[in-house]
Amino acid sequence: MKPGHLTGLDHGGMDPGPALYTIRIDGHLGATMLSAFPALVPRRRGRHTLLTGLLDRSALYGVLGEIEALGLNLLEVRRHAPHRESPRPGDSRSP
């Protein structure tokens, strides 16, 4: 019997699974700052930086916590369509 472990995912409650998020931050993030967000892909948009990646709920709050800790200016959090498993042959395409 494996001693009781809680793995990273919380199996209780309504965890919708990972989703695609884009987070907008004021200012350009250099290499040092970006190293705090290894799971996200950066893009520059005007004076802002967009960080995009696949995040479940825990990871999302982790990222938000990191943004707070580093004193960054959070402008927007946008969630795209929820992630689905890669479609099996015969599945219809989801919208």
Place this chain on the structure above:
Amino acid sequence: MIDRGDLLAALDRAAARKVTIISAPAGSGKTSLIRAWAGRPGHSHQLAVVPVQRGQQDAQLFWLALLDAVRQATGAVRGAGPAAATPDFNARAMVDRVLSELADARRDLTLVIDDLHELTSLAALAQLTRLLTNLPPGVHAILATRHDLRLRLQQLRLAGELSEIRAPDLRFSERETRELLDASGIALSEAGTARLHQRTEGWAAGLRLAAISLAGHPDPERFVAEFSGSDRTVAEYLLAEMLDRQRGDVQRLLLRTCLLDRVNGELGDLLTGRPGSERILLELEDANAFVVSLDPERTSFRYHHLFADLLRLELRRRMPQQVPELHRRAASWFIQRGQVVDAIRHTQAAGDWPDAARLLADHSFSLTLDGQTQTIQALVRAFPPGADHPELALVRAMGDLGQGHLNEAAAHLAVAETYAGTAASDRRRRLRVAIASLKLSLARRRGHLAGVVEQVKFLDSPLTTQSDEDIALGSDLRAVALLNLGTVEAWSQALPDAERHLREGAVLAREIGRPYLEVGCLAQLGFASKIRPFATVQRRCLEAIALADRHGWAAEPVIAPALIALTGALVWTGDFDEAERWLQRTEQALQTDTGPDIRLIMHLAGGILHAGRGRNQQALEEFSAAEYLRSQLEGSHSLASEVTGWLLATQARLGMTGEARDLLAALDDERAGSGEIRNACAVICLAEGDPAGALRAAQDVLDGAVPVIGYVTVVEAQLLAGLAHRELGDQRAARQAAERALALAEPDRLVLPFAMTGSRGLLEDLPRHETAHGALLTDILDIMRGSSAAVGDRSPAPPAEELSPGELRVLRYLPTNLSRVEIASELSVSRNTVSTHIRNIYAKLGVSDRSSAVRRARGLRLLSAGRMK
């Protein structure tokens, strides 16, 4: 640092309310503001400051730090120094302690809690809410946090007692920016200042970083122009600039030590591999460069959290392969200084999971005794899932035991045992001893003596140890093992062994500086003393309670056995009111329920208290609860026959003879044959109108043909025999039985058996001149008539002068109708001596006749005081 007068005034106004919350992002200048506010001259507040440690998941550590801060501020540092943590932590009681310390503050006091967002324990936040809504008058609180907290403070808000200071309030104005630059000797044009202010948006951390870079810069205007022109985030840009501007050795120190929570010269030298770190740290603090000293001697420092976080990112980017090595060096430094938790954290951060598991397993025992259970659990959770370390099984078992998950604990112990068999020989013994000690705890909680005795062989064989660490661990384990062994022996039949082991445990605990274990041993010793005279029991219990009090553990479960034993002793000697007070204290201490064993004896104590007062219905409820709990525990229980016996007797007295007979029939032969059960049979027979049967049952006990727990059972049997004789019309035999009962009861001045058996009539039939125990007799009758209960309502003033022992001896005879000559003969003194004593007694009590003296003496509880000596 500049004087931000407007902001300070705003904080002044805010702090006039009960609670002020400063909620603003990292680097906004919250801590600086509080420091400046507190440091103003002419500030009449006492200040208690609590900085919350990073990632503080351990509620107990937070509360202890808070309590210490309050005590330092009020100057109430009594006796033993900082408050000690306990393995079983009662948050409610802790908050009560803090509130009572605050109430004692003589001047206005402000409680400051900084970095409150780091407190991740929900339980702690809930209790904090309670603290904040109940602050005594004259006490204010200021909380600083990076984000709004889950504190339910609507009450305060509605009452207008809550104020907030938020980010916009903290921003530097353009004028203040100018002042900051001037104070740092930076010459910048007005346009340049405006641009700097605009780019940083008045963010304090940004301005401070900029000031550091600008100080001594050859071309400040250009610096600001480039900074404004860059789109890079303020923090990153300015940190890079600031870092580049530092000397090589400063950069090296900052980067290599940023992964520590606290830095000092030695650690700095160790991590940089160069000397001179202390000097650099002092320089940095003097330059106001985000380094802050933690002690007046300036030997220990910490970096501003935001600053440290940015440096860590920079470190990982520049020299990633160095990071684990730095953590390892830090870990070894902490180990040498016995700072185990920090060492484990750094070992984990280095990714050395097996080493971290080993460290944790080796030290979790003493950490638990230090009350750091939540910290341990946090460290366990930090291990990556999947990679399972058998060493951790031991730690998990400890956590399970602490929470009463006995089956899970047993399972983890089994895993640990299997692993211990394969461990290297030097660790094998240590692991086995640790496992034995946990098995001991497990068996004790299950009440299983046989299981305990097996583990004892590890105790009796001396440990062949090598390091000081081993010896310390061995002593810890030994003390805990003695406590558990003694406890489980006390609960079984082995009372002399229990006393021996508990006393040894208490002495060892004192030697090794484990006050919690010492209190635990003494508390159980009080409980184990039940074969001793009640005066001894009371003395031992009061000793244990006083020690617990000194450490602030008066309301903790650890002292409950002594509280209950004391209650019991008071009930046995008829001091019902006092017993009730102690019973209430016990109920408070057991709010964090510690299991069926302790609740059983609490119900038992409650049961005999009610029975003594003649409240048989309530007594029945208590005895029934005790009986149920007894059936849950393994092994033969030393109180088992008392519990069952009294349950049966009470049922019979309430007329439930049918139920009593059924229960009696269900007992196995061994139990049915005990003295206590025989007495219960006698009670049942009397209730059924069969005095002959009662006499036969009682006679078994009087003949010594059956085992008894103690002489109190024999007293009971004498009384039941007396009652039976009375029913059968044999007055002489009845009186003889009563006299024998009194004789047995005299040394301890027992009252309870007389009350429980309802022997009032039996005693009243006893002519005064035929008894050698007149004083005791009168006492018992008074208590049974309830006269002392009524007297407790009035609270007269104590006598001007205390009565001497000789006077107290005579006083006890005053309630009887013995003449002075007869009293003199009882006490083997002259009649004149007695007269002198009586004259003094009247004078001291301020009375002029015997019955007034008796009344007064009762009111002052002088008659019962004589019993305790």
